[in-house]
Amino acid sequence: MxxxxxxxxxxxxxxxxxxxxxxxxxxxxxxxxxxxxxxxxxxxxxxxxxxxxxxxxxxxxxxxxxxxxxxxxxxxxxxxxxxxxxxxxxxxxxxxxxxxxxxxxxxxxxxxxxxxxxxxxxxxxxxxxxxxxxxxSMSMTINQALMLNGTARVYTTLDKRWNITERFKGDVDSIWQVICDNFEDWNSHTNAFNFILSHAVEKEPLFYEYTGLTEDIKISDIIMEELSICGLITDYVKGTDKISFKIKDSGIKDVLNKAGNTLELLCYILLSELKEECPGLIDDIAVGVNVDWDGVIHSEYDTVKDTRNEIDVLVMRKGRPVFISCKNGGMGKETLYELSTAAKHYGGKYASMVLVSTKKPEAKSAYAFFKQRAADMGIRLLDDMHIYTRVGFKNELYKAIK
Structure with a gap:
């Protein structure tokens, strides 16, 4: 000794x-x-x-x-x-x-x-x-790991947005189930939903009314009705050119306002549960991590502008970071390069990479190339996650980071 x-x-x-x-x-x-x-x-x-x-x-x-x-x-x-x-x-x-x-x-x-x-x-x-x-122990926090690699975490007002209570977790599970039932239409629906919220009149808190509906605004009646059944949307009325509805709360509004939020949050919630269930598995975890490229944060009035990236989900495990990218729609090889570039710069050579998605390239030849390219780059693929049960999804995440 x-x-x-x-x-x-x-x-x-x-x-x-x-x-x-x-x-x-x-x-x-x-x-x-x-x-x-x-x-x-x-x-x-x-x-x-x-x-x-x-x-x-x-x-x-x-x-x-x-x-x-x-x-x-x-x-x-x-x-x-x-x-x-x-x-x-x-x-x-x-x-x-x-x-x-x-x-x-x-x-x-x-x-x-x-x-x-x-x-x-x-x-x-x-x-x-x-x-x-x-x-x-080799444990370190996300901030310590980023600092060690000469970068820095940047905090924005959005970092305080998610108040992850048990009720919120249940609501995320409900939204995820709606996505699983309608994953092909979710992105186009969310884009339309975001457009409506940006242009609608807020008649009362969280009650929105929009006039000027056209066929180009691809809001999905099926998705809105399923969200209504879950109690996340109420008072939903859609006419020829007008739509109105009320959202359960501001947290749900933020989730529904961006296509990838639900998948990112679900990964974060499931990994947080694994952290509690398996002591020593995960040292730190965060969702929506904004990182500055060189760790030097400039003022908004500075002529030098910061280069930043947002990491969907970042996990620390025994001193080594796991970068998780979440994609709810179509993706190509550029998705792999973006993940690899961020992981290598912010995490170093021992960083792990996981790509979680609901949709893989449709053509078999395209998927075979995509899968091989991911393997060559050391990226673990978790695709078609909409077909998994909640327990199955968690097990796949466990295997991916272990």
């Missing part, structure tokens, strides 16, 4: 590999060795802030070496060993040059080498290391 005084980290492009040993072993000091170009001030700050936010009291130092200079790397490592007590090397990350330098040093000096299996969170002894006295 051992406690680490000095941890020597071979700096890597992957931030999770840079912090996993510090996170799990809680050393007194961490010395990062790497190229100056790779260890930017921004990345150094992200690592220091990460440890601070995690409440880990550790001294963090950065030592740079010359690019493609094996002897410089060897000299730097020897200097660190000469000037620090009780050193352990983490070989989880780092380039081939760094590993070669450590190998050269270890041939002449007795050094302690180990690495972590990041996916399993398992400590692996390479040489001269016993089992650690204590291995901490």
């Amino acid at each position: 051992f406690i680490i005084k000095t941890l020597i980290e071979l700096f890597d492009d992957c931030q999770l590999e840079n912090v996993i040993a510090g996170l799990k072993l809680n050393p007194e000091k961490i010395i990062y060795v790497g190229l100056k170009s790779a260890m930017s001030q921004r990345r150094q700050k992200a690592i220091r802030n990460f440890y601070t936010k995690k409440g880990i009291d550790v001294e963090v130092l950065f030592e740079d070496i010359k690019e493609n200079d094996l002897q410089d790397a060897i000299d730097k490592i020897n200097s660190i060993l000469d000037n620090n007590d009780d050193c352990y090397f983490d070989l989880t990350g780092g380039s081939a040059t760094f590993h070669a330098a450590v190998g050269a040093v270890s041939a002449l000096r007795q050094v302690r080498l180990f690495r972590f299996d990041v996916k399993k969170g398992k400590f692996v002894n390479i040489v001269n290391c016993e089992e650690p006295l204590k291995i901490n």
Whole structure:
């Protein structure tokens, strides 16, 4: 059993590999060795802030070496060993040059080498290391993970919109059942519903009346009637050119106003239930996560405009993020590229990707290509989810993130 005084980290492009040993072993000091170009001030700050936010009291130092200079790397490592007590090397990350330098040093000096299996969170002894006295959890919040990767979560007024009570969960289940019965028409209906709400007169709170109905406004009588049976819509009247109805509450209005909201919320609710039912499965979860590309938030009056993405559902599991994209209608290969780009930038190389949908490409050849492309990109497909029971849907999500 051992406690680490000095941890020597071979700096890597992957931030999770840079912090996993510090996170799990809680050393007194961490010395990062790497190229100056790779260890930017921004990345150094992200690592220091990460440890601070995690409440880990550790001294963090950065030592740079010359690019493609094996002897410089060897000299730097020897200097660190000469000037620090009780050193352990983490070989989880780092380039081939760094590993070669450590190998050269270890041939002449007795050094302690180990690495972590990041996916399993398992400590692996390479040489001269016993089992650690204590291995901490790899858990981290969504905000901590985004910060570590040099990005940042952006909060908007919409983040406070969902008040997920038991009654609200039941209403989402009801809307989902309506979608399952009418999934082919749901998107066009929701577009029409949104148009009507944007142009209607609100006669009284949540009671809307719109005049000017045409065939181009494809509001579905069947969907409106099913929503009425569920008590989510009342006083529904549709004439030749006029339509009026009342919505149960403002939360339901927000759900019905965008085609993908119900699927996103259902995934979030089911995953939240899994979090409660399976302790240790999920560390953090959020729906509708707005993220800034470089973590630098500019004022609305600034000439520099932020690049942002919205993640439908984001899950943290043992330090690794799971990016979930929810699609309620048709989709193509661009859907896969959008998900992959966001996951790799915001989550790093250990991010997982899941695409949840109700409709897959109709042509068998098109779907075969789509499925193979998703597999090549490491994206897990959960399609035709409208045919699953609630329990079946939850089980598929469980298997996808486990």
